[in-house]
Amino acid sequence: MGHLADGLEAAVHKAFTRPIPKTAGARMRYLVKQLKGTKAAAQALGITQRTVERYVKDQIKRPRKDLAARMEREVTRRWQPQIRAQAKQKAATTDGIVIDTRARFGYEAAPGSTDDARLRHLTVALPPTYARRLFEAQAQGAAEHELSEIAAEALQEVYFKDAGRRASGLLVKFTDVEHVEFDL
Structure with missing residues (x-):
């Protein structure tokens, strides 16, 4: 994933009401339940079905670093789907989304104005349609x-044209994203 996709996921994760399971066994049991079987969980994680069964029974307690990261990613991706959907729905219909970014902004504007791209840090509340x-x-x-x-x-x-009140012919180029964070 990239900066923007990761930022959107992180914003939705802030809406979670409970933390994801902490232990490897609890995470594995959650995945087995969500994926409806040990075989599907094993395929999602790239391990054997027997290894999944051993985690479920708490026979293995500490996964390798790479497996621990995959388990966390897969659990987080499936965690609290209703809360996730409600947060997205609320942002898309009533609240909108706030973007905080540091990136290079360039312009295509009328002759005589500067169109040199420059680095800016912006924090802007976007309306629900963009969310x-x-x-x-x-x-x-x-x-x-x-x-x-x-x-x-x-x-x-929203920011440069001020909702149609200025700079009607302006086209913005959004490049070299250093940082982007969203908040619902």
Whole structure:
């Protein structure tokens, strides 16, 4: 994943009401339950079915570093789906989303104005329509550049054009993202 996709996931994770299971056995039992079997859990994690069974029975307690990271990622991806859906729905219909980014912004504007790209740090509240578009694109498996285009359009309309009150011919280029964080 890229900066924007990771940022959207992190924003949704902040809405969780309970932490994910801590122990390897609890995480494995959760995955087995969610994936409806030890074979599916083994395939998702890239390990044998017997290894999954041993984690479920707490015969193995400490996974290797790479396996621990995969287990955490898979559990987090499936954790509290209703809370996740409610947070996305609320952002897409009423609250919107806040983007905090440090990136290079360039412009295509009328002749005589400067269009040199420069590094800026912006924190902007985006309306629900852009939150909905970002979440829909992410759900459809959009690439990082597609998410970046949606974010650039949102920042262009909300911040640079001030919702249509100025700079009507301005087109913003959003590149060299150093940092991006979303908040619901």
